[in-house]
Amino acid sequence: MRDVEAQEMHRRLWVYDRIREVVCRHGFEMVEPSTVENLETLEAKSGAGIRNEIYWFKDKGGRDLGLRFDLTVGLARMVANRYDLPEPIKFATIGGNWRYDEPQFARYRYFTQWDVEVFGSDSPIADAEVICVGAGILENVGLKESIIRISNRKLAEAYLKHVGIDSQQKLEQSLRIIDKIRKADRQQLEKEFRTLNIDDKAVEAIFSYISLNGSPRAVLDQLANFSLSEMDWRKAIEELETLADALAAFGRLNGCIYDMSIVRGIGYYDGIVFEGYDREGEDVGSIFGGGRYDKLCKIYGKRDMPATGVAGGVERLMISLERAGLYPKAELGAKVFIATVEPSLKLEAIRLVQTLRDNGIATDFDLKGRALGKQIEYVNSTKIPYLVVLGQKEIQSKVVKLKQMSNGTEIEIPFSSLVEKLRVLD
Amino acid sequence: MRDVEAQEMHRRLWVYDRIREVVCRHGFEMVEPSTVENLETLEAKSGAGIRNEIYWFKDKGGRDLGLRFDLTVGLARMVANRYDLPEPIKFATIGGNWRYDEPQFARYRYFTQWDVEVFGSDSPIADAEVICVGAGILENVGLKESIIRISNRKLAEAYLKHVGIDSQQKLEQSLRIIDKIRKADRQQLEKEFRTLNIDDKAVEAIFSYISLNGSPRAVLDQLANFSLSEMDWRKAIEELETLADALAAFGRLNGCIYDMSIVRGIGYYDGIVFEGYDREGEDVGSIFGGGRYDKLCKIYGKRDMPATGVAGGVERLMISLERAGLYPKAELGAKVFIATVEPSLKLEAIRLVQTLRDNGIATDFDLKGRALGKQIEYVNSTKIPYLVVLGQKEIQSKVVKLKQMSNGTEIEIPFSSLVEKLRVLD
Numbered sequence: 001m002r003d004v005e006a007q008e009m010h011r012r013l014w015v016y017d018r019i020r021e022v023v024c025r026h027g028f029e030m031v032e033p034s035t036v037e038n039l040e041t042l043e044a045k046s047g048a049g050i051r052n053e054i055y056w057f058k059d060k061g062g063r064d065l066g067l068r069f070d071l072t073v074g075l076a077r078m079v080a081n082r083y084d085l086p087e088p089i090k091f092a093t094i095g096g097n098w099r100y101d102e103p104q105f106a107r108y109r110y111f112t113q114w115d116v117e118v119f120g121s122d123s124p125i126a127d128a129e130v131i132c133v134g135a136g137i138l139e140n141v142g143l144k145e146s147i148i149r150i151s152n153r154k155l156a157e158a159y160l161k162h163v164g165i166d167s168q169q170k171l172e173q174s175l176r177i178i179d180k181i182r183k184a185d186r187q188q189l190e191k192e193f194r195t196l197n198i199d200d201k202a203v204e205a206i207f208s209y210i211s212l213n214g215s216p217r218a219v220l221d222q223l224a225n226f227s228l229s230e231m232d233w234r235k236a237i238e239e240l241e242t243l244a245d246a247l248a249a250f251g252r253l254n255g256c257i258y259d260m261s262i263v264r265g266i267g268y269y270d271g272i273v274f275e276g277y278d279r280e281g282e283d284v285g286s287i288f289g290g291g292r293y294d295k296l297c298k299i300y301g302k303r304d305m306p307a308t309g310v311a312g313g314v315e316r317l318m319i320s321l322e323r324a325g326l327y328p329k330a331e332l333g334a335k336v337f338i339a340t341v342e343p344s345l346k347l348e349a350i351r352l353v354q355t356l357r358d359n360g361i362a363t364d365f366d367l368k369g370r371a372l373g374k375q376i377e378y379v380n381s382t383k384i385p386y387l388v389v390l391g392q393k394e395i396q397s398k399v400v401k402l403k404q405m406s407n408g409t410e411i412e413i414p415f416s417s418l419v420e421k422l423r424v425l426d
Numbered sequence: 427m428r429d430v431e432a433q434e435m436h437r438r439l440w441v442y443d444r445i446r447e448v449v450c451r452h453g454f455e456m457v458e459p460s461t462v463e464n465l466e467t468l469e470a471k472s473g474a475g476i477r478n479e480i481y482w483f484k485d486k487g488g489r490d491l492g493l494r495f496d497l498t499v500g501l502a503r504m505v506a507n508r509y510d511l512p513e514p515i516k517f518a519t520i521g522g523n524w525r526y527d528e529p530q531f532a533r534y535r536y537f538t539q540w541d542v543e544v545f546g547s548d549s550p551i552a553d554a555e556v557i558c559v560g561a562g563i564l565e566n567v568g569l570k571e572s573i574i575r576i577s578n579r580k581l582a583e584a585y586l587k588h589v590g591i592d593s594q595q596k597l598e599q600s601l602r603i604i605d606k607i608r609k610a611d612r613q614q615l616e617k618e619f620r621t622l623n624i625d626d627k628a629v630e631a632i633f634s635y636i637s638l639n640g641s642p643r644a645v646l647d648q649l650a651n652f653s654l655s656e657m658d659w660r661k662a663i664e665e666l667e668t669l670a671d672a673l674a675a676f677g678r679l680n681g682c683i684y685d686m687s688i689v690r691g692i693g694y695y696d697g698i699v700f701e702g703y704d705r706e707g708e709d710v711g712s713i714f715g716g717g718r719y720d721k722l723c724k725i726y727g728k729r730d731m732p733a734t735g736v737a738g739g740v741e742r743l744m745i746s747l748e749r750a751g752l753y754p755k756a757e758l759g760a761k762v763f764i765a766t767v768e769p770s771l772k773l774e775a776i777r778l779v780q781t782l783r784d785n786g787i788a789t790d791f792d793l794k795g796r797a798l799g800k801q802i803e804y805v806n807s808t809k810i811p812y813l814v815v816l817g818q819k820e821i822q823s824k825v826v827k828l829k830q831m832s833n834g835t836e837i838e839i840p841f842s843s844l845v846e847k848l849r850v851l852d
Contacts, residue, residue, distance in 0.1 A: 001460040001461060001462045002460060003457065003458065003459050003460050003500070003504050004457055004458040004459075005457055006455035006456065006457050006517070009455070009456045009457050009458055010455070010456065013446070013456060020439070021786075024788050025783045025786060025787070025788050025789070026783060026788070026789075026790075027759050027760030027788055027789060027790035027810075028759070029432035029435070029436070029758055029759050030432065030435045030436065030439060031429065031430055031431055031432050031435050032429065032430040032435055033429050033430075034427040034428060034429050034536070035427060035522060035524075035536055036427045036481075036524075036536070055462075055483065055485075056483075057481065057482075057483035059481075059526070060526070074429070078429050086804055086807040086808060087794065087804075088793050088794060090759070090790075091432070096461060098461075098462075100485070100486070110460065110461055110462070118793060120794065121793040121794045123793055123794060123795050125772070125776075125793055125795075126793040128776075129793060132780075136783075245773060246772075246773070246776060248773075249772075249773040249774075249776035249777050249780070250776055250779075250780050251777075251780055332455055333453050333454070333455050333516070334453030346551070346672075346675075347671060347672070347674075347675040348675075350551075350554075350672060350675035350676055351675050351677075353676075354558075354675070354676050354677055357451045357452060357562075360447075360451060361451070362450050362451050362452070362453055363451070363452075363453060364452075364453035364516075367514050367544060367547040367549055367551055367552040367555060368513065368514060368546070368547045368549060369549050369551075378512055378513075381512040382512060384453075
């Protein structure tokens with residue numbers, strides 16, 4: 001797996017901080033579930049097939065353990081027996097995950113996700129809350145042009161039943177086919193539907209349903225024309241209406257699209273589902289996604305709680321930020337280097353270094369006992385923007401020249417003003 | 427392995443931020459080595475025995491992989507072939523590690539370390555630099571009363587040879603015995619020396635050497651009385667002299683003790699070594715430790731670089747902080763809860779919530795459609811310090827009552843001043 005180099009780490013920490021800001025502002029608490037889970041806990045969510053996609057091993061006690069492959073499982077397990085926590089439980093986490101699949105663009109075997117969950121509320125307002133956290137995170141890193149595509153899994157399921165898909169297995173297979181819509185063309189999907197023995201008329205109907213998308217109010221109007229009488233259909237529409245009202249009150253309705261092709265492939269979703277995209281980079285795939293999974297907690301513990309959440313990949317988010325050039329100017333390493341004219345001044349240099357560091361200025365100096373020329377050569381090979389050369393004269397006069405490496409300009413400045421000056425300089 | 431609950435996470439993030447501040451101020455760059463290493467990389471540092479103490483497994487390609495058990499290995503591997511990086515390379519990281527041993531007090535199977543390394547300098551000033559990072563971290567989290575115990579592995583080895591310990595194996599075994607001095611009594615250690623067939627006179631001499639400790643200058647004076655002629659002894663003394671001068675210039679000599687019982691058990695140290703303790707909690711063990719390991723990089727790559735570093739356990743640091751009551755007041759979850767008198771006002775509440783959040787105030791509201799009484803019951807069960815109850819009257823007058831939950835006091839305040847007021851309130 002890969003190492004994170006200095007520039008990427010600097011950006012990562014900036015991204016983590018921006019995510020934490022949004023999460024905390026929304027009243028969520030940061031936690032972190034264990035990196036290792038019992039294999040059966042991981043399988044409970046995703047079936048025994050998950051073994052082939054994760055890292056797992058036996059411990060000395062013969063127990064099967066697996067490295068976590070997402071954060072939702074761990075968060076759900078954490079709360080599933082915690083009767084002491086009042087509802088709703090609002091937990092968030094940022095952490096690394098491991099998946100054993102072929103590395104591909106923007107997908108690594110070790111990857112970091114942020115994950116935000118509300119346990120204990122079945123209201124669409126809770127769904128609005130997590131959608132707003134997702135939108136807020138994109139906004140807070142500077143991606144102002146995001147689109148959130150929203151639907152309701154209950155609606156899709158009711159519709160698929162309505163057009164004649166009667167078995168649970170066929171239903172789940174159909175949802176997985178629909179989920180591929182942004183990755184495959186219509187012909188490919190039609191072929192896959194046919195292998196399920198779904199007739200052409202039904203396939204046609206499914207495509208007309210999933211191609212429905214637009215502003216939430218407009219899509220709700222169009223859905224009203226579908227004359228489905230199933231109770232789940234009615235309930236799903238009501239949920240989307242409440243959601244639209246809440247999103248409007250949050251000021252987030254612009255930027256949201258109701259899009260019936262959104263179903264989220266994974267088995268456990270059972271209500272409102274959504275995916276967030278960077279408008280400039282939909283090809284990278286969704287930057288976050290989530291939805292409601294009211295029955296998952298019950299699998300892990302005794303506490304039966306409705307739940308909804310949102311999660312996003314940090315690596316994908318970082319690709320969008322890179323493209324948009326949205327990172328702050330890197331401040332990697334030191335801001336100033338204190339060089340010395342001769343070795344005998346080393347201790348004087350250290351005293352100045354310490355004063356600057358005590359005042360919060362990132363400061364470096366020669367650790368190799370190099371001659372002045374070599375010290376300056378070193379500074380030139382780094383991104384350190386400022387240089388001070390300390391000689392007998394400077395130490396006696398307590399005035400130094402501060403040199404800006406990018407253009408060679410120098411200013412004279414007394415020791416006593418150096419901290420203040422470096423603070424205001426870029 | 428364990429989950430990190432909300433309060434611990436809040437404190438952890440605070441600690442990580444304090445560590446990062448110090449590290450960056452000293453001109454180090456944050457990076458993160460891979461969580462998974464080839465088993466042979468891990469064994470190269472610590473021998474094949476390490477297999478029994480770590481989590482390892484075969485991947486589908488039949489390769490033996492192991493979860494990292496510390497961060498030094500990964501950092502050394504990261505730089506060992508990077509000829510593009512100018513020396514010295516100053517890297518730091520904070521990350522989780524896995525060790526498969528019996529959990530004990532302040533020691534977990536999954537634990538977090540901070541690690542700071544200088545690659546490419548053989549100067550004792552680089553050792554001073556990393557010692558100062560360690561001291562700076564303790565200071566920056568509020569542990570002002572720390573002691574750093576320092577010695578030189580070369581000195582110990584020269585002395586052991588001087589008293590007749592002639593084989594490399596016996597030398598290493600002796601160092602491991604000395605390393606136990608803060609965990610076992612003298613009788614126990616004497617017994618262990620005897621099993622190595624070291625005679626009583628030599629054991630006596632070893633104890634008189636390792637009991638030498640005190641202020642750096644005083645210990646250096648005493649060491650001058652030992653009439654050892656070995657070149658390594660002389661060189662080690664010179665290094666400790668240069669180190670003391672540098673520590674004095676950094677303003678860190680107070681708080682440092684030269685203590686000849688410090689040898690660090692691990693095989694790869696070969697120069698200045700040290701351990702940092704919280705003066706109030708030496709029983710927890712060292713909070714950080716490190717030293718020079720000039721030959722390790724060569725094991726991982728082609729770039730043969732001297733190196734020195736310091737690492738500390740976050741969990742142990744947190745025990746000391748807990749004892750000393752040094753954590754900032756917890757600001758877990760929201761600062762204010764917006765309750766509603768009736769469900770019809772929900773959207774108005776959301777608008778107010780969003781305004782507060784947009785202004786950086788951590789704000790929560792009812793996600794469960796509860797009656798007012800139940801909403802207030804919920805707030806009472808949390809640590810949310812302030813409450814606003816929104817009714818028709820408040821919405822019309824645009825004035826609300828802000829209630830402090832701890833004492834029940836209420837103040838009337840217009841919508842327009844709410845943000846400002848909440849910002850200044852504790």
